[in-house]
Amino acid sequence: MRYLACLGIGLFVGLLCALMAIGLMRPRDTYPRATMNVMKHTLGTARTAATGGCAGNETRLRLLGLLAGDLEPAFRSGADDDRIFARYAQSLRARIAEAAAAEACPVQAAALTAVENACEDCHRDYR
């Protein structure tokens, strides 16, 4: 009976330690991943809007631009220690600026596809 109780306590303590370890590992990536998810949602909404007049895309592109401007510190904390990552981030910012500068909606729709490609370029190497 006593051994059984010890086994139960041992399992319980082990479970607690495992949960703590998972909890310690998780918060590290929440900020960059949240940034990515907001960008995904915003880009998705902008592309949907681009099929019907691009209403509201000015604000969406501004938000995308602001988030893209913060990618290096969000991921690396030490900023310019990774030139290739920074180059992908810079390329994304350039594509977003081009989409924001598009004069007609069909032009913007094409520019948003280029934005999506810039996302994928970085993911191919870093995700």
Ligand code: HEC
């Ligand atoms: C400069 C590099 C880079 C660019 C540009 C980039 N991403 Fe990411 N993205 C990453 C990395 C690295 C991860 C993996 C993050 C992790 O799992 O901690 C990621 C992960 C993601 C995820 C998964 C997040 C999760 O919950 O795990 C989504 C969604 C995403 N990116 C969307 C986008 C979109 C949309 C764009 C373009 C608007 C974009 N990304 C541009 C580097 C980039």
